[in-house]
Amino acid sequence: MDLELVSFKLCPFVQRAVIALKEKQTPYNITYIDLMEPPAWFKEISPLGQVPLLKVGEEVLFESAVISEYIDETSAGSLHPEDALQRAKHRGWIEFASSCLETIYTLNTTDCLTTFDEAVETMKGRLTKIEGILENGPFFNGEAFSLVDAAFAPLFMRLDLLQKLTGVETMEGLPKLNRWSEQLLQRESVQQSVVEEFPMIFQGMLKMKAGIAGSKLKD
Numbered sequence: 001m002d003l004e005l006v007s008f009k010l011c012p013f014v015q016r017a018v019i020a021l022k023e024k025q026t027p028y029n030i031t032y033i034d035l036m037e038p039p040a041w042f043k044e045i046s047p048l049g050q051v052p053l054l055k056v057g058e059e060v061l062f063e064s065a066v067i068s069e070y071i072d073e074t075s076a077g078s079l080h081p082e083d084a085l086q087r088a089k090h091r092g093w094i095e096f097a098s099s100c101l102e103t104i105y106t107l108n109t110t111d112c113l114t115t116f117d118e119a120v121e122t123m124k125g126r127l128t129k130i131e132g133i134l135e136n137g138p139f140f141n142g143e144a145f146s147l148v149d150a151a152f153a154p155l156f157m158r159l160d161l162l163q164k165l166t167g168v169e170t171m172e173g174l175p176k177l178n179r180w181s182e183q184l185l186q187r188e189s190v191q192q193s194v195v196e197e198f199p200m201i202f203q204g205m206l207k208m209k210a211g212i213a214g215s216k217l218k219d
Ligand SMILES: N[C@@H](CCC(=O)N[C@@H](CS)C(=O)NCC(=O)O)C(=O)O
Pocket: 008, 010, 011, 012, 013, 014, 035, 048, 049, 050, 051, 052, 062, 063, 064, 065, 098
């Protein structure tokens, strides 16, 4: 079945699906849209007006976690644990990653200093929680790359860029988390999950939003 992923270049949720596709070596096409001016066909087929969408022939899937599982289940091997209890726990942490992505959106865009400071604290608190449950790695599930890794990698990419571009620090004093992040950011599927000009687009977004994070840009 032909797969077409509908994407927005900055979207971390789409990135999860791209990582899953690359990890599973599943062929796909990608269509980029401008979420500021979404085309009529997109509004027609997207139940929530959100990306990612995965077009599977005539059918349309939405929600990054669902799309990633579909990609996983329809190709050889598995990025989910075999055991149902472990799988359920992984799904919980994938949800947790989504809440972290909402926090980083606030952190990147708010023009209210109080909201910004709260978002930094919320992010640090969530990352500290993850530090507490991480084992020895290199990945969330030990040696095997899983959908939890695909769910967190877009967050780490943004936190790393934010730190480099603005000096905003959220990962200090969390050695396991830093090691995990480094592993993920070096991984080919993760590096290839965004367009080449992603850092520039990300920086442009911070400038355009003109929030507290944007005001901290070094150049
Ligand atoms: N829960 C959704 C979240 C997707 C999401 O928030 N996508 C954003 C772009 S990163 C979007 O399409 N926003 C447009 C809108 O909400 O109008 C998922 O996991 O797929």
